Amino acid sequence: MLYSQVAGQEEIKTSLIKSIDNNQVSHCYLFEGPEGMGKFELALIFAQSLFCLNFHKDPCNECKNCIKINSFNHPDLHIINEDGGGIKREDIDELINSIYKKPYEAERKVYIIKDAHLMTLQAANTFLKTLEEPPGDTVMILLTVNSSLLLPTIVSRCQELKFRNVSKETIKLYLKDFDDEKVELAANYSKGILNKAINIIQGKDDILKKREEIIKIFDRIISSDSEIIYELENYFEEQKDNIDSIIEIMIMWIRDIMFVNNNIGHLVINKDCIELLKIHEKKMKADSDIIEFMQNISDNIKSNVNYKMAIDNMILKIQEDFK
Ligand SMILES: [Zn+2]
Helix, strand or coil, X not given: CCHHHCXXXXXXXXXXXXXXXXXXXXXXXXXXXXXXXXXXXXXXXXXXXHHCCCCECECCCCCHHHHHHHCCCCCCEEEECCXXXXXXXXXXXXXXXXXCCCCCCCCCEEEEECCHHHECHHHHHHHHHHHHCCCCCEEEEEEECCHHHCCHHHHCCXXXXXXXCCCHHHHHHHCCCCCHHHHHHHHHHCCCCHHHHHHHHCCCCCHHHHHHXXXXXXXXXXXXXXXXXXXXXHHHHHCHHHHHHHHHHHHHHHHHHHHHHXXXXXXXXXXXXXXXXXXXXXHECCCCCHHHHHHHHHHHHHCCCCHHHHHHHHHHHHHHHEC
């Protein structure tokens, strides 16, 4: 594997590589960030770098250690909670058992603990004791979506590295071999999470289906009279938990309408729907403040105003600004 196989996270990569070059590898790392950011992949590449016999900026992928890591077959690389099912006291006991033994083949042992926040309290307390006096030949890499779900005493003993959302440009660059239109959608609907972008492209994420549904609803709203409020009542009630992303999709759509209106078509995200965008653009009021309005509706719903009233206001406003 190579560091470039994980998109973005350049700061983290640089600091990990530097720690190897300067012989300052920590005993325990904590990788924090949302699902799909490449935490596990980067942990594996770092582990491979630690084992590689010819490491220079990247693992060589040729030495015996690299070959074993690449086939998940290195006896000194341990992956805990691989299936994400949870970490019990027994799992930690097993870890401790092996941690005080010498490595089999390499000079050290690396432990990658997936979803470290899934440790039971008992497991966490046992683990903490290991962290207090870690054996010198051991590197542990804890992965978590949220470090505040871990015992603070564990966090304070780790070097914490926070994974940041990847920029749209980085995602586009990473996906450059795919169809342009799809890449544009994936980059914009993935919120900076690379794996989500890949899933969107491969059709494994249903956000694009949701997008089609919302665009149809938006179209119905602006082509109907105020009766539509009653027709959509059930729909919005059922979608209460998704309202955030629904409003977000609508805002992206309205932005696109504005881009079409200002002849800056290259910024349009929903390029595959350009004809419908043009139809909606002709209906839009010239000085519409609807994006701001929708943003406020979204904030109001979050602060618990009457949900139905907020939705009714939103529908009426859309109708008012798209006649
Ligand atoms: Zn190597």
